[in-house]
Amino acid sequence: MNVVRDPSMLPVGELLRGPALTCAPETTAADAARAMTAAGRRYVLIPLRENALGIFTDGDLRRRIVAAGLGTTTPVSEVMTTPVHTANADRLGADVLLDMLERGVRHLPVLSARGDVLGVVEDADLFATATRSGFLVRSTISQSADADELVAATARIPELAVGLWRARVAALDVSAIASVLMDAAVTRAASLLAEGHPGSTWLSLGSIARREAMPSSDVDSALIWANDDSPEQQARETAYGKRVHELLERCGLPSDANGAVASSPRFARSESDWLRGLDGWLADPYADQGIVMVSLLADSRVALGDHQLALSPVVSERLDPDALRLLLKEAVEGKARMHSLRERLTRRTDSVDIKAQGVMPIVNIARWAGLAAGCADPSTTVRLRTAANSGILPDDDATMLAESFDVLAQIRLRHQCEQIERGEAPTDVLALDSLTPLYRSLLASAVREIAGIQRKLAYTGPPA
Numbered sequence: 502m503n504v505v506r507d508p509s510m511l512p513v514g515e516l517l518r519g520p521a522l523t524c525a526p527e528t529t530a531a532d533a534a535r536a537m538t539a540a541g542r543r544y545v546l547i548p549l550r551e552n553a554l555g556i557f558t559d560g561d562l563r564r565r566i567v568a569a570g571l572g573t574t575t576p577v578s579e580v581m582t583t584p585v586h587t588a589n590a591d592r593l594g595a596d597v598l599l600d601m602l603e604r605g606v607r608h609l610p611v612l613s614a615r616g617d618v619l620g621v622v623e624d625a626d627l628f629a630t631a632t633r634s635g636f637l638v639r640s641t642i643s644q645s646a647d648a649d650e651l652v653a654a655t656a657r658i659p660e661l662a663v664g665l666w667r668a669r670v671a672a673l674d675v676s677a678i679a680s681v682l683m684d685a686a687v688t689r690a691a692s693l694l695a696e697g698h699p700g701s702t703w704l705s706l707g708s709i710a711r712r713e714a715m716p717s718s719d720v721d722s723a724l725i726w727a728n729d730d731s732p733e734q735q736a737r738e739t740a741y742g743k744r745v746h747e748l749l750e751r752c753g754l755p756s757d758a759n760g761a762v763a764s765s766p767r768f769a770r771s772e773s774d775w776l777r778g779l780d781g782w783l784a785d786p787y788a789d790q791g792i793v794m795v796s797l798l799a800d801s802r803v804a805l806g807d808h809q810l811a812l813s814p815v816v817s818e819r820l821d822p823d824a825l826r827l828l829l830k831e832a833v834e835g836k837a838r839m840h841s842l843r844e845r846l847t848r849r850t851d852s853v854d855i856k857a858q859g860v861m862p863i864v865n866i867a868r869w870a871g872l873a874a875g876c877a878d879p880s881t882t883v884r885l886r887t888a889a890n891s892g893i894l895p896d897d898d899a900t901m902l903a904e905s906f907d908v909l910a911q912i913r914l915r916h917q918c919e920q921i922e923r924g925e926a927p928t929d930v931l932a933l934d935s936l937t938p939l940y941r942s943l944l945a946s947a948v949r950e951i952a953g954i955q956r957k958l959a960y961t962g963p964p965a
Contacts, residue, residue: 655682
């Protein structure tokens with residue numbers, strides 16, 4: 502099947518239309534606008550001291566000058582955005598696109614390996630027309646003034662996912678875009694209800710945090726705050742978590758069925774309590790669901806609040822060889838489920854949970870391998886690539902797992918989008934006889950390869 506990946510699969514350094522348009526900080530908004538018009542650009546970069554950058558866009562001209570009633574003689578330094586997020590020239594366009602979507606920006610300066618500005622990539626340079634609506638939906642979600650507006654905005658996410666799939670956008674790209682939109686909804690819901698909780702930091706966990714959610718995905722979350730260990734504070738925070746998840750339920754984003762949610766005292770803790778818990782789970786991963794908790798925190802990211810309270814870097818810092826071996830053991834012990842799936846495929850009977858029996862074994866292997874390689878990114882494909890580059894996984898095994906992950910994403914997305922079009926709630930359980938012969942063959946091959954790599958890792962163990 503042909504999918505839309507160009508130009509998003511090219512390094513962004515190859516997509517630049519020329520050198521960046523720049524101006525001095527004291528340049529007036531009127532002069533900056535004239536320069537933008539003459540150059541056919543929608544932005545101007547403002548070099549600042551110590552290699553910092555500011556940016557002034559046509560959107561800033563409308564919002565910060567015209568709508569705000571300021572004169573066009575206002576210096577751009579007073580209305581620019583700074584600091585400016587940047588991208589290295591060798592990053593793939595698809596990855597940069599997701600950064601832009603997540604941050605809600607439409608222009609990103611591109612830097613050389615030495616840190617020099619090569620140019621500015623714009624959203625239009627990166628994606629097919631089908632994905633443009635993702636920016637609009639994210640903007641609508643992030644600007645929702647109240648709960649009702651947020652509910653209305655998030656109702657568009659399933660429709661968008663189906664539209665991208667119908668436009669033959671790659672399944673992993675659709676998944677990543679949907680994840681960003683879901684996370685934006687979580688962030689906005691937490692923000693709308695944050696009155697009285699100024700010190701709380703909201704963490705996204707699971708597939709949304711890894712940027713691998715599907716339309717069927719639920720919301721895993723946690724809360725962390727500094728200093729106060731009192732039961733009263735925890736009660737206030739869990740009540741806050743409950744209100745946020747109730748709003749997210751209205752938005753069509755259900756809470757995690759296993760209870761990994763901020764409304765639970767287990768997932769709403771002070772920083773010191775989280776650190777005590779983490780030390781205990783690492784010391785005895787079989788007690789108190791230690792392996793599960795470490796895995797969840799390893800995949801977490803800050804959705805709202807203080808990034809200094811992020812827990813995923815702490816997990817990476819405190820993991821020791823014994824804990825890594827137990828993560829590997831957990832990853833390869835899923836082989837019995839893979840064997841069961843293989844039998845079902847052979848008999849062509851019943852149904853299969855493609856997430857539990859296909860996707861999660863890859864995610865678990867990638868988590869172990871990525872953490873062992875020191876990878877800070879929770880993405881399964883990035884973890885596999887980093888593990889291969891570090892020698893944690895053989896190149897062939899990492900490539901096969903990444904390709905199998907892609908195949909499973911295609912099958913999951915197709916199944917769930919067809920369910921949405923029929924007016925059904927999307928699920929990960931599919932009837933094997935609903936698969937085309939091609940997809941049945943691809944699924945059988947992926948299962949066989951995953952199971953083989955699991956057996957190999959179980960036998961050889963981690964590299965010395």
